[in-house]
Amino acid sequence: MKKVLIVNPFVSQKYLAAQLKGRIDLTALFTCDMSSLDSYSAEDIAVFEKAIWINECDIEANLPYLREFGFEYILNGSEESTPIFDLLANMLTPDYANNIESSSCRFDKLMMQEAMRNAQLPHISTKKVDAFSLLDNPDLLAEFNYPVFLKPQQGYGSVGAFKAENATDILRNLANSPLRQCEYVVQDYIEGEEYVVDTFSVDGAHYVASVQRYRKENIGGKPVYRYCEVLRNEEEWKLFEDFANKMLDALSLKNGFAHSEIMYSPRTGMKLIELNNRISGCKGAFNECAQEIGLKSQTNLLCDFLEGTELFSSMPDKHDYGATVIVFKMGGGRVQPMDTSGLSTLRNIFWCKKSGEMLSEKQEYNLLDAVACLVCVGEYDEVHRDIKTIYSREQAGVLV
Numbered sequence: 001m002k003k004v005l006i007v008n009p010f011v012s013q014k015y016l017a018a019q020l021k022g023r024i025d026l027t028a029l030f031t032c033d034m035s036s037l038d039s040y041s042a043e044d045i046a047v048f049e050k051a052i053w054i055n056e057c058d059i060e061a062n063l064p065y066l067r068e069f070g071f072e073y074i075l076n077g078s079e080e081s082t083p084i085f086d087l088l089a090n091m092l093t094p095d096y097a098n099n100i101e102s103s104s105c106r107f108d109k110l111m112m113q114e115a116m117r118n119a120q121l122p123h124i125s126t127k128k129v130d131a132f133s134l135l136d137n138p139d140l141l142a143e144f145n146y147p148v149f150l151k152p153q154q155g156y157g158s159v160g161a162f163k164a165e166n167a168t169d170i171l172r173n174l175a176n177s178p179l180r181q182c183e184y185v186v187q188d189y190i191e192g193e194e195y196v197v198d199t200f201s202v203d204g205a206h207y208v209a210s211v212q213r214y215r216k217e218n219i220g221g222k223p224v225y226r227y228c229e230v231l232r233n234e235e236e237w238k239l240f241e242d243f244a245n246k247m248l249d250a251l252s253l254k255n256g257f258a259h260s261e262i263m264y265s266p267r268t269g270m271k272l273i274e275l276n277n278r279i280s281g282c283k284g285a286f287n288e289c290a291q292e293i294g295l296k297s298q299t300n301l302l303c304d305f306l307e308g309t310e311l312f313s314s315m316p317d318k319h320d321y322g323a324t325v326i327v328f329k330m331g332g333g334r335v336q337p338m339d340t341s342g343l344s345t346l347r348n349i350f351w352c353k354k355s356g357e358m359l360s361e362k363q364e365y366n367l368l369d370a371v372a373c374l375v376c377v378g379e380y381d382e383v384h385r386d387i388k389t390i391y392s393r394e395q396a397g398v399l400v
Contacts (some may be wrong), residue, residue: 001025002072002306005092007085008032009048009077011276015284016077016352017047019299020388021315024306027069028077030385031056031084059084063091073306076256079276080154081327082107089255096202102252106277109153109185112251113272119250122271125188128153131174134184141167147189150174152182158263159366162222163189192265194273196228196289197244197258198280200311202302204254208313209280209298210290211240212324228282229323230289232316241313243270251275283350285324285373292347292377293320321383326392329353332361335371338400339393345378371400 003025009016020026027148028048045051054062074093076085081102089097098106104114109126116123125145134140149290150170151161160182164170174184194214200207211231216223231237244260259280261273279298280286295314296304304311329335335357340346350373353359362369376383376388393399 003027003070004073004075004306005029005066005069005071005088006048006075007088008081009045009075011078011281012279012284013045013077014047015287016299017278019284019287019297020303023303026050027052027071029054029066029088031059031081032311032364056084059087063088066092075302076278077106078278082277085277091155096255098254098256099252105251106253106275108302109151109274112275113187115252116247116272119246121246121250122269124190124271124273127186129184130188131182131184134170135174138167138171143171144186145188149187149189150184151187153185154182159368160184161366168383172223176378190263190265190268190271192263192268192271195231195240196260196286197240197260198290198298199244199248199258199260200298200305201248201253201255201258202305202311204249205250205311206245206313207296207301207302207311208237208241208244208297209287210314210317211237212286212289219365220363222364224255224328225326225367226391227323227325228286228289229321230293230295230316232318232321234318237316240264240270247272247275253277257302282324282326282367282370282373283332283352285348285350285375288348288350289322289324289375289377292375293322296298296374320377322377322379323383323387324376325376325387325390326367326370327372327374327390327399328365328369329359329371329400330394331397332359333397334358336400338372339398342389343374343376345383345386346374347377348375349373352377 001024005027007029009028027050029052030052071092073096074089086098086100086103090100105111113123122283147165149163162173189388196212198209212228214225214228217226257279259276262270263273264270291297335353335355376386377387
């Protein structure tokens with residue numbers, strides 16, 4: 001088995017470890033203070049049987065030590081670890097590394113859009129601001145072209161993100177945000193449907209695992225992710241595959257995983273929201289959903305490559321329909337065993353909260369508030385019948 005190092009695996013850890021076990025000799029490298037992690041990211045790190053702990057500041061000094069392991073491939077486990085990942089890949093496995101000079105455009109949301117603009121690809125007008133500066137100097141808000149969309153420069157699951165129609169909206173949201181100490185990006189607000197394209201790349205060749213579309217619902221006056229369905233229309237799929245290829249080239253991503261979020265509308269076309277150069281999230285549910293309907297997952301593509309199998313992109317299955325359903329504990333309370341009776345299309349449950357965990361009631365929800373992600377596969381009508389049942393039980397407080 002090939003020896004693989006994964007840097008700061010804080011996304012879909014259990015799924016990754018389970019999928020790679022027996023096919024890859026995997027070691028996890030952690031470079032940060034675990035106390036700084038949120039519970040969503042930190043709780044699953046114990047799944048890695050082999051782990052190395054080196055402070056981020058000591059990475060270069062420990063390169064000789066890391067070389068002794070003979071790693072043959074390096075994976076990025078979280079987008080904020082991109083600079084460390086690129087450094088290690090260039091030093092230890094240069095044949096499978098990305099250009100270290102362009103690291104910033106693969107994790108900095110402003111630089112991503114600049115790279116798209118420089119490549120003459122559709123992009124979103126973006127500025128970077130310090131939240132405290134906006135609160136202290138409201139005159140700066142006059143510079144924005146409203147409506148705008150604000151989100152933390154380093155954020156997950158839409159936490160702290162919001163749409164603003166005017167300066168008052170920005171001041172109110174930042175004043176109430178626990179992330180107001182963070183650096184934010186301000187982008188022109190664009191309408192459309194949100195898609196994700198999950199890929200694995202080798203030396204500049206990009207292989208698509210799946211293309212999926214988010215469906216949202218307004219809860220508490222804000223759009224909340226409710227389920228994500230695998231795209232089945234082959235013509236649409238190819239359009240997203242073509243855009244993803246150009247986008248990944250523009251961001252100089254030649255090797256590794258990517259989870260790319262793309263906004264599409266007939267009026268404005270496709271625009272990159274952001275690239276996450278790591279495996280897809282939601283605890284692995286999106287990849288699992290792709291596998292359940294016969295498509296390749298990102299881990300399938302990685303293992304095929306390392307085992308010498310010829311790679312090819314997935315194409316949509318015209319018969320099976322797959323969706324990942326995101327459920328919450330509406331109204332708060334203690335997480336209970338899930339009532340799955342009668343859900344004939346349910347294939348797997350990816351828990352995001354622990355059984356017995358007490359959750360407070362919330363006015364707004366984001367992906368980090370999800371209790372579980374349910375993978376449902378079958379005929380379209382059957383899956384949506386189950387989705388309706390799931391949400392009915394969720395609203396009644398009897399699902400979990």
